[in-house]
Amino acid sequence: xxxxNDNLIGVPGGAAKLQTPALVLDLDTFERNIAxxxxxxxxxxxxxxxxxxxxxxxxxxxRQIAAGxxxxxxxxxxxxxxxxxxxIDSILLTSPVVTEAGITRLMALNARMGDLMITVDNAExxxxxxxxxxxxxxxxxxxxxxxxxxxxxxxxxADAPALVAQVARxxxxxxxxxxxxxxxxxxxxxxNERRDATLQVMKEFGALRDALARDGLAPKIMSGGGTGTHDxxxxxxxxxxxxxxxxxFMDKQYNDVWEKPGDAIPFEVxxxxxxxxxxxxxxGLATTDAGFKSFATDAGPPQLRSGAPDGASYFFFGxxxxxxxxxxxxALLKPGDVVRCVVPHCDPTVNLYDRYHVVRGDxxxxxxxxxxxxxxA
Amino acid sequence: xxxxNDNLIGVPGGAAKLQTPALVLDLDTFERNIAxxxxxxxxxxxxxxxxxxxxxxxxxxxRQIAAGxxxxxxxxxxxxxxxxxxxIDSILLTSPVVTEAGITRLMALNARMGDLMITVDNAExxxxxxxxxxxxxxxxxxxxxxxxxxxxxxxxxADAPALVAQVARxxxxxxxxxxxxxxxxxxxxxxNERRDATLQVMKEFGALRDALARDGLAPKIMSGGGTGTHDxxxxxxxxxxxxxxxxxFMDKQYNDVWEKPGDAIPFEVxxxxxxxxxxxxxxGLATTDAGFKSFATDAGPPQLRSGAPDGASYFFFGxxxxxxxxxxxxALLKPGDVVRCVVPHCDPTVNLYDRYHVVRGDxxxxxxxxxxxxxxA
Numbered sequence: 213x214x215x216x217n218d219n220l221i222g223v224p225g226g227a228a229k230l231q232t233p234a235l236v237l238d239l240d241t242f243e244r245n246i247a248x249x250x251x252x253x254x255x256x257x258x259x260x261x262x263x264x265x266x267x268x269x270x271x272x273x274x275r276q277i278a279a280g281x282x283x284x285x286x287x288x289x290x291x292x293x294x295x296x297x298x299x300i301d302s303i304l305l306t307s308p309v310v311t312e313a314g315i316t317r318l319m320a321l322n323a324r325m326g327d328l329m330i331t332v333d334n335a336e337x338x339x340x341x342x343x344x345x346x347x348x349x350x351x352x353x354x355x356x357x358x359x360x361x362x363x364x365x366x367x368x369x370a371d372a373p374a375l376v377a378q379v380a381r382x383x384x385x386x387x388x389x390x391x392x393x394x395x396x397x398x399x400x401x402x403x404n405e406r407r408d409a410t411l412q413v414m415k416e417f418g419a420l421r422d423a424l425a426r427d428g429l430a431p432k433i434m435s436g437g438g439t440g441t442h443d444x445x446x447x448x449x450x451x452x453x454x455x456x457x458x459x460x461f462m463d464k465q466y467n468d469v470w471e472k473p474g475d476a477i478p479f480e481v482x483x484x485x486x487x488x489x490x491x492x493x494x495x496g497l498a499t500t501d502a503g504f505k506s507f508a509t510d511a512g513p514p515q516l517r518s519g520a521p522d523g524a525s526y527f528f529f530g531x532x533x534x535x536x537x538x539x540x541x542x543a544l545l546k547p548g549d550v551v552r553c554v555v556p557h558c559d560p561t562v563n564l565y566d567r568y569h570v571v572r573g574d575x576x577x578x579x580x581x582x583x584x585x586x587x588x589a
Numbered sequence: 590x591x592x593x594n595d596n597l598i599g600v601p602g603g604a605a606k607l608q609t610p611a612l613v614l615d616l617d618t619f620e621r622n623i624a625x626x627x628x629x630x631x632x633x634x635x636x637x638x639x640x641x642x643x644x645x646x647x648x649x650x651x652r653q654i655a656a657g658x659x660x661x662x663x664x665x666x667x668x669x670x671x672x673x674x675x676x677i678d679s680i681l682l683t684s685p686v687v688t689e690a691g692i693t694r695l696m697a698l699n700a701r702m703g704d705l706m707i708t709v710d711n712a713e714x715x716x717x718x719x720x721x722x723x724x725x726x727x728x729x730x731x732x733x734x735x736x737x738x739x740x741x742x743x744x745x746x747a748d749a750p751a752l753v754a755q756v757a758r759x760x761x762x763x764x765x766x767x768x769x770x771x772x773x774x775x776x777x778x779x780x781n782e783r784r785d786a787t788l789q790v791m792k793e794f795g796a797l798r799d800a801l802a803r804d805g806l807a808p809k810i811m812s813g814g815g816t817g818t819h820d821x822x823x824x825x826x827x828x829x830x831x832x833x834x835x836x837x838f839m840d841k842q843y844n845d846v847w848e849k850p851g852d853a854i855p856f857e858v859x860x861x862x863x864x865x866x867x868x869x870x871x872x873g874l875a876t877t878d879a880g881f882k883s884f885a886t887d888a889g890p891p892q893l894r895s896g897a898p899d900g901a902s903y904f905f906f907g908x909x910x911x912x913x914x915x916x917x918x919x920a921l922l923k924p925g926d927v928v929r930c931v932v933p934h935c936d937p938t939v940n941l942y943d944r945y946h947v948v949r950g951d952x953x954x955x956x957x958x959x960x961x962x963x964x965x966a
Contacts, residue, residue, distance in 0.1 A: 216667070491710055491741070504937040505936070
């Protein structure tokens with residue numbers, strides 16, 4: 213796919229001239245974030261399987277694996293299909309596949325991949341997948357998904373041993389371990405509450421592991437964790453693989469986890485949306501080209517990062533536009549001025565774009581595709 | 590582009606078997622909405638130029654034009670490029686184009702189109718577009734964008750005559766008229782407030798028209814209006830073309846405009862998101878496959894339409910999933926169950942999908958592409 217901005221690659225100062233709204237990735241910062249998480253995993257002796265639902269990009273998945281990850285996670289079957297088509301050969305699918313057509317797609321994907329692993333949380337669904345895998349003649353690796361208490365996906369720990377036993381004896385399935393993702397703890401802004409909630413989930417997860425081991429069903433893989441709890445997760449010594457996702461980009465929501473209580477933020481913002489002023493006919497107000505279609509809005513408005521006067525703030529001005537309100541004695545914004553914003557929530561914002569504009573300093577170094585953009589089915 | 594669901598086209602009962610989340614368009618309802626707006630425009634003697642920012646689809650634009658519209662509106666240059674590539678030859682671009690690269694793209698688009706019209710609200714930008722059009726050797730049609738009081742785009746009425754005169758004498762530009770879109774009035778849920786606000790904007794817009802006419806600069810085209818005010822807009826007898834968009838689909842936000850005060854809703858919901866239950870391990874709670882990546886979230890949660898027990902409500906359960914909470918004595922939802930939702934806000938939700946699954950009753954009749962999905966630059 214050609215991009216509006218291909219002609220700017222390598223041109224000095226080209227980054228400021230992008231047709232916008234454009235997703236911009238600062239490569240130096242991104243590389244530091246990758247290296248920091250790898251160092252953390254090595255120091256704590258835990259494996260890394262970063263979540264690709266954040267970036268949906270073959271190139272980024274390849275870089276994570278090259279830096280030492282065991283593979284990646286995907287949230288949806290379509291996302292896994294898109295990354296596998298790009299050459300990613302070790303994927304954990306973290307959400308359930310339950311429909312007949314979905315199971316058919318799963319078998320086709322398993323047939324062409326080296327290392328596909330899925331999660332199940334329901335006995336009847338597991339039985340259907342087992343039957344399909346036996347019919348397809350290739351076993352499928354399975355983690356049993358454990359509910360961390362938020363009841364989004366996962367089976368309750370008390371009900372898990374029966375499902376583990378069913379999967380372990382299923383001829384079409386290979387029982388590999390457990391998944392438990394404490395999504396409810398990731399954005400808790402009280403450090404003590406975040407720590408207590410995470411450790412409580414990990415304690416129960418560890419108790420389940422030990423009980424299964426006593427029954428001869430010891431899980432090899434214990435998968436879970438996220439950016440907000442990555443250090444607490446490893447302190448708990450229960451997980452074998454971390455599913456961290458947002459650390460590569462960061463966003464306003466994750467910054468707040470550390471910034472609001474006054475702690476040091478462990479990763480840097482590498483992802484921004486670049487937008488251009490398109491109208492400015494009132495003092496103290498400018499209109500940009502990035503609104504509801506250019507930022508996910510579930511976590512409030514974007515945060516201005518560069519290009520706007522001191523004291524300015526960004527607000528949503530409808531589907532197509534944003535607004536910048538600034539002190540009337542500040543520098544005047546005019547049509548064509550370029551502004552960059554920290555995104556409120558990185559994952560669903562990335563899902564709005566087809567490309568990353570990868571910059572080093574003021575130079576657009578390359579463009580990466582968001583291959584799995586929109587692959588939610 | 591092939592779709593996951595191509596194999597279901599024409600299969601009896603196929604609509605219920607879509608791989609989800611999927612955007613579903615009920616064709617009977619959609620056709621009634623199109624016909625109703627055409628009848629309203631004919632009855633009131635106003636032209637129609639529906640806004641394609643709602644649907645971003647070549648097929649839908651063609652159907653609107655076949656039903657009598659003068660052409661369509663586009664919000665962004667990329668959107669106009671995508672629809673023009675699909676054969677749509679009369680487009681009004683309703684947002685400003687201000688950058689050098691944008692103006693170059695505009696000239697290329699004008700060169701290959703029969704009837705492209707743009708809006709300007711800034712003298713310096715208008716001068717640059719004039720120079721580019723002269724250099725390109727083809728005049729460009731222009732409406733002057735008037736601020737309806739919300740200061741998103743548009744020049745204040747008091748400042749407009751000078752800009753109109755500049756455009757009228759510019760050799761590269763053809764002065765065609767004025768645009769004034771009262772976005773602030775569209776979703777007012779008090780019928781009186783909505784009427785008063787709209788009529789006030791239209792009164793001032795009409796006064797500007799009359800003043801320009803006295804100076805020999807009578808606008809041929811007076812463009813504006815929206816779904817929420819479509820009947821008030823025509824009562825005002827100021828507009829020559831209506832820019833209505835959402836009436837073809839409707840959504841929760843527009844339903845509320847009439848439903849909350851107890852008025853009859855003038856158009857029907859034709860657009861839904863179909864989603865599938867993927868996990869259901871707790872009484873009274875089911876998890877679906879449609880979250881923040883499958884619905885725009887700026888207007889609250891989706892509304893359940895079919896497939897869920899009485900008394901159920903939908904909530905966002907993160908990026909990838911939705912939740913359905915329902916009375917514990919209701920029918921049990923289980924993995925694989927299919928649910929349809931009215932979307933909170935149609936335009937930015939459509940922008941998340943590549944395809945419409947076009948159904949009549951239980952049959953998937955065809956699939957239409959969302960060609961301009963993501964074309965916000």
